[in-house]
Amino acid sequence: MPGQRDCDDEKSYAAVKAYVAECIGTFALVFCGTGAIIINQETGGLITHAGIAASFGLVVMVMIYALGNTSGAHLNPAVTIAFAFSGKFERRFVFPYVISQIFGALIASMVLKLMFPHNEMLGSTIPAGTGAQSFLMECILGFLLMLVIFQVAHGSKEQGMFAGLAIGGVVLLEAMFAGPVSGASMNPARSLAPAVISGNINDLWIYLTAPILGSMASVPLHNYLQNKKV
Secondary structure (H helix, E strand, C coil): CCHHHHHHHHHHHHHHHHHHHHHHHHHHHHHHHHHHHHHHCCCCCHHHHHHHHHHHHHHHHHHHHHHHHHCCCCCCCHHHHHHHCCCCCCCCCCCCHHHHHHHHHHHHHHHHHCCCCCCCCCCCCCCCCCCCHHHHHHHHHEEEEHHHHHHHHHHCCCHHHHHHHHHHHHHHHHHHHHHHHCCCCCCCCCCCCHHHHCCCCCCCHHHHHHHHHHHHHHHHHHHHCCCCCC
16 A cells, blocks of 8 residues: 555665664764774874773764664664663664664774774774673673663653763763773774774674673663562
8 A cells, every 4th residue: 555655665764764873873983982092092192091081972972962863873782782682672673773883883993994004903992901801891881881871761851851961971981990991892883893904803702792791781670770669
């Protein structure tokens, strides 16, 4: 029927727009965040660690406000998977969302490689101590980040207005104190892209698994906190 066909076309168009938004948003996150790390190295520390943390937090905040109405501005495979695990996101969209995020991140790292061809790490996340230490740290960071996302992104209208500020704030906070330990990835796409483009993949497994496990672990606590006993 024409009406059903028009409805299906509209849904498909909205889905494609969401994939494009996730690609652009994750590109911006990786370009600005890992770009800050690279520029800090290239300029002898001009950006500073605090500046790097602020770059990650601010770009996440800005992209949430810019793209949140189009795709939800997940910008992170761990966030998408946790939303699906909680039942708040349709599972059939998980794969295209994650592919869009990874694609955007890879493009960002390739652009940075063209701009800074002699930079060996391209902002890769590498454990400062043991792998176990960074794995646990990334699990906890993912847990806290996702808990904040759940609590502010699916609350009242007033909470939604400040979701970008709260989520960007927790990214900045975690990058500030955990960056010197694990690199404070919190995001598999953010770690995958510079690792692949630079060839530094030794500890990549930590950053592909720990943020996802930590994010999924926040689901039961969120459900408990949101459960209103009658």
